[in-house]
Amino acid sequence: MIIALAVSVITAVATELPPAIKAIGLILAIAWGADVVRTITHYGIGTGVPSIGMLALGMGMVGAFAGMSMSGFFPTGAGSYAGVLIGVALVAIGGLIYGLVTVKIIKMEIPVLIRGLAELCTAGALVVINASSMLAGTWHLDAVLGSVVASGWIAVIFILSAMGMLHPYNACLGPDERRGRTLTLSVEIGAILCIILGINLVFVDPVDGSLLILVSLIIWIASYVSFVKACMREAYETVGTGLIKTLG
Amino acid sequence: MDLIVLFICIVAGGILTSIGVHMMPVGGAPAAMGTATGIATGVTMISTGAAMTGLFTASTVETMTSNIWLVALSGAVGSMLMMAFTMLGGNIIYILAAGIVPVSGRVDVDPITKRPFLPFKTPQTDGHGTPDVSYISGVMGAFLGGSGGALIYYGLVNYADFSAPLAGISAMGIFLTNAVLSAYNIGGTIEGFHDPKFKLLPRALKACFIGSLICAVFASLISYAGGL
Amino acid sequence: MITITIAIVALALVVAFLALIAGTFEDLESDVGSQSNPNSQVQLAAQIGYVNRFFNKAISGEPPSYGVYCAVSAGIAWLLLNNGLAAILAIPIGAGVAAIVHVTLASTAHLGRVSAQKRFEQPIYMDVFIRQLLPIATHGFIAVLSITTICYIQASVMPAEMQSVFPMPLLGLIWGITIGSIGSSVGDVHYGTEREFQDRPFGEGKRVTYHGKITRYAECGIRNQNDIVYFCAKHGGPVTGLVFGSILLFENWRSLLGFMIGMTPEAQVGWSIGIGVGIVIVLIVINYLLVGFARKKYGEFVGE
Numbered sequence A: 001m002i003i004a005l006a007v008s009v010i011t012a013v014a015t016e017l018p019p020a021i022k023a024i025g026l027i028l029a030i031a032w033g034a035d036v037v038r039t040i041t042h043y044g045i046g047t048g049v050p051s052i053g054m055l056a057l058g059m060g061m062v063g064a065f066a067g068m069s070m071s072g073f074f075p076t077g078a079g080s081y082a083g084v085l086i087g088v089a090l091v092a093i094g095g096l097i098y099g100l101v102t103v104k105i106i107k108m109e110i111p112v113l114i115r116g117l118a119e120l121c122t123a124g125a126l127v128v129i130n131a132s133s134m135l136a137g138t139w140h141l142d143a144v145l146g147s148v149v150a151s152g153w154i155a156v157i158f159i160l161s162a163m164g165m166l167h168p169y170n171a172c173l174g175p176d177e178r179r180g181r182t183l184t185l186s187v188e189i190g191a192i193l194c195i196i197l198g199i200n201l202v203f204v205d206p207v208d209g210s211l212l213i214l215v216s217l218i219i220w221i222a223s224y225v226s227f228v229k230a231c232m233r234e235a236y237e238t239v240g241t242g243l244i245k246t247l248g
Numbered sequence B: 001m002d003l004i005v006l007f008i009c010i011v012a013g014g015i016l017t018s019i020g021v022h023m024m025p026v027g028g029a030p031a032a033m034g035t036a037t038g039i040a041t042g043v044t045m046i047s048t049g050a051a052m053t054g055l056f057t058a059s060t061v062e063t064m065t066s067n068i069w070l071v072a073l074s075g076a077v078g079s080m081l082m083m084a085f086t087m088l089g090g091n092i093i094y095i096l097a098a099g100i101v102p103v104s105g106r107v108d109v110d111p112i113t114k115r116p117f118l119p120f121k122t123p124q125t126d127g128h129g130t131p132d133v134s135y136i137s138g139v140m141g142a143f144l145g146g147s148g149g150a151l152i153y154y155g156l157v158n159y160a161d162f163s164a165p166l167a168g169i170s171a172m173g174i175f176l177t178n179a180v181l182s183a184y185n186i187g188g189t190i191e192g193f194h195d196p197k198f199k200l201l202p203r204a205l206k207a208c209f210i211g212s213l214i215c216a217v218f219a220s221l222i223s224y225a226g227g228l
Numbered sequence C: 001m002i003t004i005t006i007a008i009v010a011l012a013l014v015v016a017f018l019a020l021i022a023g024t025f026e027d028l029e030s031d032v033g034s035q036s037n038p039n040s041q042v043q044l045a046a047q048i049g050y051v052n053r054f055f056n057k058a059i060s061g062e063p064p065s066y067g068v069y070c071a072v073s074a075g076i077a078w079l080l081l082n083n084g085l086a087a088i089l090a091i092p093i094g095a096g097v098a099a100i101v102h103v104t105l106a107s108t109a110h111l112g113r114v115s116a117q118k119r120f121e122q123p124i125y126m127d128v129f130i131r132q133l134l135p136i137a138t139h140g141f142i143a144v145l146s147i148t149t150i151c152y153i154q155a156s157v158m159p160a161e162m163q164s165v166f167p168m169p170l171l172g173l174i175w176g177i178t179i180g181s182i183g184s185s186v187g188d189v190h191y192g193t194e195r196e197f198q199d200r201p202f203g204e205g206k207r208v209t210y211h212g213k214i215t216r217y218a219e220c221g222i223r224n225q226n227d228i229v230y231f232c233a234k235h236g237g238p239v240t241g242l243v244f245g246s247i248l249l250f251e252n253w254r255s256l257l258g259f260m261i262g263m264t265p266e267a268q269v270g271w272s273i274g275i276g277v278g279i280v281i282v283l284i285v286i287n288y289l290l291v292g293f294a295r296k297k298y299g300e301f302v303g304e
Helices: A002-013 A019-041 A050-072 A079-104 A113-136 A141-149 A153-171 A179-204 A206-234 B002-023 B043-064 B068-097 B132-159 B164-186 B196-225 C006-032 C039-047 C062-082 C087-115 C126-157 C168-185 C187-195 C225-232 C236-261 C265-298
Strands: B126-129
Touching: A002 A019, A002 A079, A002 A113, A019 A050, A019 A113, A019 A153, A019 A179, A019 A206, A050 A079, A050 A113, A050 A141, A050 A153, A050 B043, A050 B164, A050 B196, A050 C062, A079 A113, A079 B164, A079 B196, A113 A141, A113 A153, A113 A179, A141 A153, A141 B164, A153 A179, A153 B164, A153 C062, A153 C087, A153 C168, A179 A206, A179 C062, A179 C087, A206 C087, B002 B043, B002 B132, B002 B164, B002 B196, B043 B068, B043 B132, B043 B164, B043 C062, B043 C168, B043 C236, B043 C265, B068 B126, B068 B132, B068 C168, B068 C187, B068 C236, B068 C265, B132 B164, B132 C265, B164 B196, B164 C168, C006 C062, C006 C126, C006 C168, C006 C187, C006 C225, C006 C236, C062 C087, C062 C126, C062 C168, C087 C126, C126 C168, C126 C225, C168 C187, C168 C236, C187 C225, C187 C236, C236 C265
Parallel strands: none
Antiparallel strands: none
16 A cells, blocks of 8 residues: 555656556556555445445545646746645545544444545545646646646546446455455556556657557556456356256 | 635535435435335436536536526526436336336325325335435435536636636536535435435535535635646 | 527437437346346345356446446547547447447456355356357447447537537546436336346335345246346336437427527526426426326235
8 A cells, every 4th residue: 555655656746757657656546546445345335336436536636636736836846746745635634534524424434434535535636647647748737737638538537547446346346355356456447547548648659658558458468367367266166157056 | 706706606516416415316226126215326326417417508508608597507407307307217117117106115195295105015115116205306406416516617617717628527526525425424325305314414514515615625726726 | 699500400309319329228238237236136146045147247336337438438539530530430449449448347347246256156157258248348339339429419510609618528428427327227127126026026116025036047048138138128228218318309409499589698598497497397297197197007005
């Protein structure tokens, strides 16, 4: 978790890195979010798994825009790199207040909820910042508004990264769910997001775009194959075909 | 001055959203088996779907007029249409495909049309279908939810100078956070304003007030620091 | 001021027709792979010893999943359109990419759910797994293709005053979430209430004691999802399409009528709001009559 936070913050801050490296930060942030979703929904939240992922991204995205707008305060110098950290800190505080509200006012009895919501919103914001900086080359709001928001690709980033956080635990739900398998799935969906971002990028910057597609394609194939193999190995039985077991 | 109006718009939108979500007749997964009253899906998603239909209309109207009431009402009417057709479609399936009479499980007599429910109810279920009172409650809920979404959009476009796509996706995010908070309050299922759970509304209002206040702070930050 | 030409009316009708197709196939897709709320019974069935050959496709509810497919499809199509490709090529390519994403999510959801049921002795049937993926992709493809075309019409083809202010991917997300929530709340009732419990008494809500005890045998042999989709295609799918189509039809119709009647922009919007409220009141009356019909025709509950 700390590794994911560190790597994704570094890739979010350093805008000069090639998109293929930012992709790793993005995938780690999604995996982190999926892990938090798994921890929270383990207790049962009454409304199904999807709602919490949408909460994370809804909050995280608005917060991410607030973080990106820090470029207005720090146009040059060290601030132009670290400005986004203030945004991430703001989102974490916002998530913390959300968690407090949910526990104290709505009286949800989930012990990890306060910390979990703070982490989840932070992960959501980091995903949006990373993905925007992959497309725009920077996270400065004016550049992002031009190339990510005006073209509507923010919708793709929004829903696909929400899916990356909520789908893994939802898809693996069951008494014999295993953490490793769930997180492999989140890496896989993160890689899909990177591939689709790469398809967008390849029209603007062929070299970076194809590199991004290549790296994320490798990650996608590796994680998909390992997930499918793990499932088939760990299921009760994998049979070609067969009749169902009848009750006595 | 713009800042104050922006805050009022977002907070009012969040509170309207919260009331709207509480009035949706939603049965969650059991409703798909005719075991609970209401629409057979999650409350967050059906209210988001309704509000998005309203938001689409409101965004077109917003380019024609700058009258806040007209924009909010267009969003509200778009949502009402969506909910009214959806609930009618659900009832068509319940009645004509599964042969089930819509009744409520929480009250014995319809509070509006005075139709008795108890003799028509299947034992061991919590009602089935969308009866008259839930239908009207759902339409009113969609009205409030849709006007909430449209109000947030209007505030973001006019008082924070957001571009239309940015305001659209941000309004969606703010709507979702409020809807999820309200959904947690009712535990996922509710039958409408006659449901005992509706009395939990003040809790959600307080929560959504704080929640949308955070979002409003973020929005004003984007507007101010981003130089929009 | 907006002048209403025959072209605008024709486009509005095309949008409504495409919405009808999209709604129908959206619901049928969720029946080919058991998705959304009725899937809770498929999940429960294995846990109470009802080992089955259903395709347990748990992609996080229909609204977010259709939001994903439609947003991805519209995003790719928008990208290709902006790079000079014709719409007739760009839109199917977008929907094709969305279908690949769809199949990936569907396969992982089925495998993940079934392998998490190890202790209930539910095996992974490879023929069920492989045979469902293509129908899922094709049904989803048609639904997503229609939605993407609707987004294209609303974002680019409509005359300037009637164009949406949102770009195509955002419209894809909006209509994807909307169609998902309609599909899961209308069409799935037919699958969940009727087809999953076909050996239970007809015409009553399914009791809590029945939950999980789904119908596992088909008219011939053991039931899988292919036996479900042709049944739901007779009622659940078309009604879903009808609902989504009428929403878009009346939504456009009230705007167009308002624009024709009103003189100033404010009056135009006011008229369309008034007409919308009128439609909703008519719908409330129709629902009242429908419920009254059911109460009179079916009578009180007579079972045990």
